[in-house]
Amino acid sequence: MHPTRREMLRLGLGSSALLACGPTVPLFLARSAHALADDRPDAKGRILVVVQLDGGNDGLNTVVPYRDDAYRQRRPKLAIPAGEVLKINDRVGLHPSLEPFAKLLEQEQLAIVQGVGYPNPNRSHFDSMAIWQTAKTKLDKAAPGWLARALDRQTGPDGDAAGLHIHEAFPLPGALSGGRQVVPSMARLEQFRRRLGMPQGAEAAAQIEALDRLARQERGTPGSPLQFVERCSLITYASSARLEQIQKDRPAAKADYPEFYGLAQRLQLIAQLIKAGLTTSIYYTHLDGFDTHSGQLSQHANLLGELGTSLRAFLNDLKTSGEAERVVVLVFSEFGRRLNENGSGGTDHGTAAPVFLLGQPVKAGLHGSPLDLTRLEDGDPIHSVDFRQIYATLLDRWLQIPHRDILGAGFELLPVLQGS
Template structure:
């Protein structure tokens, strides 16, 4: 897969001009953020944007388990009502989302369904450009949060990315957010590979219980290897003389674990730094084959990181003013493909969570039978969500940032 470095992607693609980079998009460290501790208005809210790169399968994230059309379209991938984490008598969350299910029960998780935009595009790059610029007709060269940053004074530390490359959404016309490197945490390997392989191998003398345990361990190692291959293929970058080799593709995402990125966000929030927007990410969601296990593992990472972050934020006054938004560039097609996976689709879900969020289901669930060339028809324009976040979290006029857009997502914040 072709990958691009930060500077090549941001400048050569035209998503942001060199003038924005010159305004200070790079070269910041965590200490630079912590130096602003105490500089913010204590009443101000904070937005944390979590990007799931690759096109997460929304139908197997927020699952319409009671709809026969769901089971007919993907018999091998579908979850039953007994397997899902139920939200009501029709919809449930993926089994891997136990933490988010708990937050929903506590009224701290809002699920916005059918989110998309007119004339959807199934290209990773094009769709992510649309989401990050908030300009569906013709993506421009500024991100929606970059335009907010221009209006907020242009200090890069107001909008921070803990990803390997600054996402275009933080690039404005005159300024850009700060790209702060996050050190990757690596777990030590306690046992050698040969020993782990022995655990996964069944022996003739095994009892049925031991044979099942070996089979489960073998499955776990297989999924772990799939994830490693996905990450390696999507994160391998070309090294340039300036040393920038981090991926900046629409299917990339950060190599640093999501929980490590959110730990840095938590430190900043607890220190009450001036930053109003944080961007973090996780890649690997382009599940064209063998989707079910892989997506469960990836969603499990999201669940542990995001629900743990939400619980940590609930303990402090500053943390209770944090709103988290989780999105992907598109969902997947309704019908499964021949490889036990799903192909690029359109409308999907956006998750909003935090102590200040009014939990529940929002937006109309798209029909699984009235389709647009096999894809879901969107029922909620993503700009309604952006406008709500701009107005209710970032205290700014959405119309000035979103080209006069007047839609809102009522009641969630």
């Protein structure tokens, strides 16, 4: 007897979670998954895409205070010349590798929040990232992530995975961990296409036999190994079947993503999933390499080039497909870099840095106050915007979840979204 649609949705067996639970699916699961995929209506909802810059992005060479004497004096080798800066106003501008961001700013699709940080800053990669991911400035690495807490409170269409983590190497980020929702990780759509079809080889046959043997037993109780097997198998197959069918019915328009950038390929996958009609509301990915203690000039320029080019391609893809109005992108790093350059042509761990919000729903321009490089604490600029204000704004005004319930306190909202 096949699982009913109600039973499958009760188990969270939707059409998009893409868990890699094994390369094969028993026939009875395949039939049920096909039925669910065929019966699942598309549901258009708001989406948040998070891009985590790992290593500590040098905010001062990203949003450059090119007129500031202290900036040039403290960075005699690393300061970006004023003539190369992509000027936003008469005080600050973008790194020359962020020309795609400058174009997005002209198109009113880029909001720059200056001087973002938190009280009593922590310069440890792991500790500071845990603070950003849990939204708790008192370090608690065991706390559920802020997005995990948000997903647990979210109401909406049943079936699809509420969140997806997109990366081939990084583990599930703390922001999505610890909640009641299952948030799968995946790397490439091709992995799941290869899982479709009849299995081959003795090992695949043995796996099918084992799953069929389990399937003939009583349904698993919540949390049991049997329920886990049912859930993983159905999600994997239903997701693949649904995406394959959608691509047959509605071939994807060619999008201009640079093939040599890993971030671009991950964002292209996210765009495919969005255009496929999944009801997933949170997508999360990474760009690493920002721990620029030495040789920073070329390394940082290359990273910012990848970031800007990839995100512009992503937003152009969404605009072409008619999905742009329902997607906001958040770009953050665990901390900035110190004002002083070091002796190795780089910068060390700092504190405050800019955060970016991108997309048609944002209120474009500069937000917050420029960093005051004459007012330092332990050699670092002092933040003027608490990062939890950005989270609060996204929760209240984008995801429509009361931020006090998630963050545990009230924070002043920022005018970074249209209508705010």
